Amino acid sequence: MRPPLLNPLFAPLTSLPGVGPKFARLYARLLGRPVPYLADLLFHLPSGTIDRRARPKLSQVRDGQLVTVAVTVDEHHPAPRHRPRAPYRVITSDETGFTLTLAYFNAREDYLRRLLPPGSRRYVSGVAQFYDGMLQMVHPDRIVDEKGFADLPLVEPVYPLTEGLTLGHVRRLMKEALARLPTLPEWQDAAWLARERLPSFGEALHRLHRPSAPNQVAPDSPAWRRLAYDELLAGQLALALLRARMRRRAGRGSSGSGELRARVLKALPYALTPSQQKALTEIVADLARPQQMLRLLQGDVGSGKTVVALLAAATVIEAGRQAAFMAPTEILARQHWTTVAPLAEAAGIRVALLTGRERGAERRAVLDRLARGEIDLLLGTHVLFQEGVVFRDLGLAIVDEQHRFGVHQRLALAQKGAAADMLVLTATPIPRTLVLTYFGDMDISELREKPRGRRPVDTRAVSLARLSEVEDAIGRALEAGERAYWVCPLVEDSEKTDLAAAAARFAKLRERFGDRVDLVHGRMKGAEKDAAMARFASGRTRLLVATTVIEVGIDVPDATVMVIEHAERFGLAQLHQLRGRVGRGGGASTCLLLYKAPLGETARARLAVLRETEDGFRIAEEDLRLRGEGDVLGTRQSGDPAFRIVRLESHGRYVSAAREDAALILKRDPMLAGPRGQALRLLLYLFGKDEAIGLIRAG
Numbered sequence: 001m002r003p004p005l006l007n008p009l010f011a012p013l014t015s016l017p018g019v020g021p022k023f024a025r026l027y028a029r030l031l032g033r034p035v036p037y038l039a040d041l042l043f044h045l046p047s048g049t050i051d052r053r054a055r056p057k058l059s060q061v062r063d064g065q066l067v068t069v070a071v072t073v074d075e076h077h078p079a080p081r082h083r084p085r086a087p088y089r090v091i092t093s094d095e096t097g098f099t100l101t102l103a104y105f106n107a108r109e110d111y112l113r114r115l116l117p118p119g120s121r122r123y124v125s126g127v128a129q130f131y132d133g134m135l136q137m138v139h140p141d142r143i144v145d146e147k148g149f150a151d152l153p154l155v156e157p158v159y160p161l162t163e164g165l166t167l168g169h170v171r172r173l174m175k176e177a178l179a180r181l182p183t184l185p186e187w188q189d190a191a192w193l194a195r196e197r198l199p200s201f202g203e204a205l206h207r208l209h210r211p212s213a214p215n216q217v218a219p220d221s222p223a224w225r226r227l228a229y230d231e232l233l234a235g236q237l238a239l240a241l242l243r244a245r246m247r248r249r250a251g252r253g254s255s256g257s258g259e260l261r262a263r264v265l266k267a268l269p270y271a272l273t274p275s276q277q278k279a280l281t282e283i284v285a286d287l288a289r290p291q292q293m294l295r296l297l298q299g300d301v302g303s304g305k306t307v308v309a310l311l312a313a314a315t316v317i318e319a320g321r322q323a324a325f326m327a328p329t330e331i332l333a334r335q336h337w338t339t340v341a342p343l344a345e346a347a348g349i350r351v352a353l354l355t356g357r358e359r360g361a362e363r364r365a366v367l368d369r370l371a372r373g374e375i376d377l378l379l380g381t382h383v384l385f386q387e388g389v390v391f392r393d394l395g396l397a398i399v400d401e402q403h404r405f406g407v408h409q410r411l412a413l414a415q416k417g418a419a420a421d422m423l424v425l426t427a428t429p430i431p432r433t434l435v436l437t438y439f440g441d442m443d444i445s446e447l448r449e450k451p452r453g454r455r456p457v458d459t460r461a462v463s464l465a466r467l468s469e470v471e472d473a474i475g476r477a478l479e480a481g482e483r484a485y486w487v488c489p490l491v492e493d494s495e496k497t498d499l500a501a502a503a504a505r506f507a508k509l510r511e512r513f514g515d516r517v518d519l520v521h522g523r524m525k526g527a528e529k530d531a532a533m534a535r536f537a538s539g540r541t542r543l544l545v546a547t548t549v550i551e552v553g554i555d556v557p558d559a560t561v562m563v564i565e566h567a568e569r570f571g572l573a574q575l576h577q578l579r580g581r582v583g584r585g586g587g588a589s590t591c592l593l594l595y596k597a598p599l600g601e602t603a604r605a606r607l608a609v610l611r612e613t614e615d616g617f618r619i620a621e622e623d624l625r626l627r628g629e630g631d632v633l634g635t636r637q638s639g640d641p642a643f644r645i646v647r648l649e650s651h652g653r654y655v656s657a658a659r660e661d662a663a664l665i666l667k668r669d670p671m672l673a674g675p676r677g678q679a680l681r682l683l684l685y686l687f688g689k690d691e692a693i694g695l696i697r698a699g
């Protein structure tokens with residue numbers, strides 16, 4: 001139960017005056033939450049400020065300067081009748097004798113006469129410009145009298161917006177939300193706060209949303225840092241609780257003679273690369289230890305992670321236990337089934353497949369055999385870790401492309417095998433700070449060799465304006481017998497709209513290229529998807545229009561062209577993954593990044609990185625630099641929210657501090673029962689770590 005003290009912050013935004021269903025929808029989009037709370041709004045921090053503090057005399061105003069000036073209203077000059085498009089002008093002046101003309105287009109005279117009565121004194125804020133040698137201000141931002149001036153914020157926060165929302169509305173709402181902010185007990189260490197000169201939580205929010213100087217809203221300001229540390233500590237506490245839960249029982253060592261491994265190796269048509277060998281050695285040593293293994297196996301697409309995972313599974317199986325291998329999608333689970341199962345079977349390992357599609361008797365048979373220990377290795381999707389799936393003795397859980405899974409799945413998984421070892425495979429090289437942040441103490445093995453048989457992919461950025469040329473080029477490639485992917489963009493995080501875009505493109509291309517064109521998307525039934533993939537793999541279809549379902553792991557070596565529409569909407573890591581679908585076979589490959597002009601600076605830089613390098617590690621680092629942390633991991637899709645406040649570029653140094661802090665806190669007060677512990681529970685709720693609180697209770 002969330003402490004009642006937090007209730008005001010967990011009231012829906014619709015409880016604020018003036019927020020009906022329409023605004024609720026806009027704020028849901030802005031804040032990335034289906035039902036945004038006041039807390040979500042308060043964590044929406046300004047991207048900058050408007051600084052109205054410059055208060056020169058009229059004689060001192062510079063051209064183009066944003067100023068707040070005190071003036072006396074002299075005369076009104078409505079637009080002459082014969083020139084209705086001319087501005088309505090109000091002439092003002094100050095004691096320096098200089099004048100300032102306020103210009104209004106489409107003005108309402110009665111309104112302006114009330115706002116600016118001749119002879120009155122007014123404070124006017126806006127951008128002043130010289131026009132025909134006269135100082136003028138077109139549509140001033142603010143006009144207030146003496147009394148209003150006392151309340152006029154001279155530094156105004158600017159917020160990231162979404163279409164349909166105005167800055168004014170967000171500011172107004174923010175003010176309401178701030179007014180409802182309860183006073184909360186301090187959860188941070190007082191001495192540390194003093195040393196770092198950081199304000200309290202409430203004070204930090206006030207400073208950020210009602211800044212008195214622009215530098216107060218920079219990510220390295222004390223207020224921002226305070227909240228960033230709060231967010232990091234909440235995350236690290238939650239992780240530490242999770243880890244404590246996962247490590248509750250020491251693991252069991254799994255080792256054997258290595259005979260089963262040797263048999264798998266013998267069944268391979270190739271030898272392991274040195275880095276596969278090294279990773280395997282690390283994993284085998286780790287498996288033999290009586291503590292739970294938590295290890296990340298990083299390696300670019302095609303670097304050969306799967307076989308290392310299989311060999312790890314063989315090690316555990318040899319020790320008489322079971323292994324589970326979970327893929328993020330149905331397609332990938334089936335792909336593993338076709339590649340892994342024969343190898344495993346050749347070595348005498350009993351393998352089965354379990355996905356959402358195995359139902360009824362088939363499913364029951366698998367579950368029975370699993371519970372009796374007659375299946376050594378179970379391949380599948382996240383259903384592997386659902387209720388009702390009972391292993392006799394799960395020794396190793398292998399999770400492919402972990403960043404697609406959230407904390408829920410990790411928990412479910414941890415609960416299946418009391419202290420099953422865990423091996424996470426990821427093709428997205430994750431910078432060290434991020435590993436710490438998201439996974440805590442995971443060990444890392446890396447496959448750094450270039451994937452085998454990789455050809456450089458000729459990568460080009462092409463404006464969507466040249467779409468017809470791209471279609472021509474595709475036509476030529478198809479005539480030459482090549483195979484191409486055409487990936488359609490993510491629109492607004494919604495599968496429905498994704499699909500609409502892909503379906504429309506498919507219809508167009510089909511019109512031109514006939515039934516050589518096929519479509520695959522995330523909403524298709526599993527069997528349909530498989531069939532479409534199989535048609536493409538066999539060459540029956542030659543141009544595969546797809547939503548991002550093909551992003552990870554799909555292996556069709558003969559495909560040589562990758563077109564990515566609206567490349568500017570994808571993350572760098574995602575683009576890298578998509579491009580990794582081509583350049584696998586013998587032929588020269590091309591990747592066309594279609595973008596919608598004009599490109600912003602960051603988008604341009606991102607596409608440039610992709611053109612320059614195919615080194616996944618470099619791309620990941622650049623991605624982090626250019627976009628910030630959340631998208632690098634693709635956490636948006638996983639249910640693990642990206643940071644709201646933390647900017648790792650600015651707050652990276654806090655990550656390990658928060659980690660150590662969390663460990664120390666839980667060592668002293670594992671149940672978070674003391675006064676600080678109680679306050680820390682509030683912190684966990686504030687950052688949506690309710691699940692972690694459940695872990696304390698269970699513990």
Ligand code: ADP
Binds near residue numbers: 273276
């Ligand atoms: P990923 O790391 O992307 O999961 P895979 O495990 O799917 O990569 O491996 C990509 C391809 O490389 C597969 O066809 C696999 O059989 C092959 N492969 C893996 N290891 C080696 C190796 N040591 N030598 C040659 N080919 C290998």
Ligand code: MG
Binds near residue numbers: 305306
């Ligand atoms: Mg793989």
